[in-house]
Amino acid sequence: MKDFENSLDTMLEKAFLTISNGVDDAKSYFHTPTVCTFEGQEISARTVVLRDFNEQERVLRFHTDQRSPKVSQIKENNRATVHAYDQEEKIQIRLKGSIEVHHQDSVTEKVWENTREMSKECYSVKDSPSKKIDNPVEFDIDKYQIDREMGYKNFVVNLFTFQSLEILYLKRAGHRRAIFAWNNNDMKKNWLIP
Numbered sequence: 001m002k003d004f005e006n007s008l009d010t011m012l013e014k015a016f017l018t019i020s021n022g023v024d025d026a027k028s029y030f031h032t033p034t035v036c037t038f039e040g041q042e043i044s045a046r047t048v049v050l051r052d053f054n055e056q057e058r059v060l061r062f063h064t065d066q067r068s069p070k071v072s073q074i075k076e077n078n079r080a081t082v083h084a085y086d087q088e089e090k091i092q093i094r095l096k097g098s099i100e101v102h103h104q105d106s107v108t109e110k111v112w113e114n115t116r117e118m119s120k121e122c123y124s125v126k127d128s129p130s131k132k133i134d135n136p137v138e139f140d141i142d143k144y145q146i147d148r149e150m151g152y153k154n155f156v157v158n159l160f161t162f163q164s165l166e167i168l169y170l171k172r173a174g175h176r177r178a179i180f181a182w183n184n185n186d187m188k189k190n191w192l193i194p
């Protein structure tokens with residue numbers, strides 16, 4: 001997109017396009033954004049794979065393991081920030097919103113059906129992610145019989161809906177920063193001093 005930095009509308013279009021590209025392009029920096037959530041009073045950040053982006057609904061989809069402590073932490077406080085910086089595009093995007101956790105429901109069923117067999121293995125690890133262990137080798141997935149379908153009971157789909165999107169574009173002639181905030185379908189947009 002040429003000259004997208006000259007209007008707020010094209011800044012938003014560029015942001016949406018950048019996030020969308022992250023879904024299928026494994027080389028895109030937005031394929032593996034950072035998701036920040038609360039761990040009680042502390043903030044916890046981790047990389048996840050971006051699985052889907054619904055532009056109309058402003059929803060990003062990530063997967064995780066039901067046994068992971070972050071699932072109960074998110075259920076306690078579902079506010080979240082998603083961040084990524086693409087150093088080739090020179091674009092940083094920050095999203096603020098909340099996460100809806102899905103487990104063993106129609107959403108997880110549909111996604112699980114379309115999940116690659118290899119990815120299913122991650123959810124069949126024989127004990128909880130984050131558990132302290134003595135010997136990591138015992139948990140290598142080629143060391144024991146994996147039942148991929150058993151992994152379904154550990155499979156969680158996180159749907160993150162954002163109400164605010166901030167984009168920063170680094171440009172030698174003058175950086176551009178803008179914020180977009182949604183209240184239901186009403187959207188407010190503003191330039192910010194970079």
Ligand SMILES: Cc1cc2nc3c(=O)[nH]c(=O)nc-3n(C[C@H](O)[C@H](O)[C@H](O)COP(=O)(O)O)c2cc1C
Pocket residue numbers: 032044045046047048049050062063064065068069070129130
């Ligand atoms: C490239 C990459 C992709 C990752 N994708 C995911 C993912 O999609 N879901 C996930 O739960 N963890 C993913 N992880 C692992 C998390 O970053 C994190 O280490 C793990 O989930 C434990 O996080 P927690 O302590 O906050 O629960 C990924 C890590 C990397 C490096």
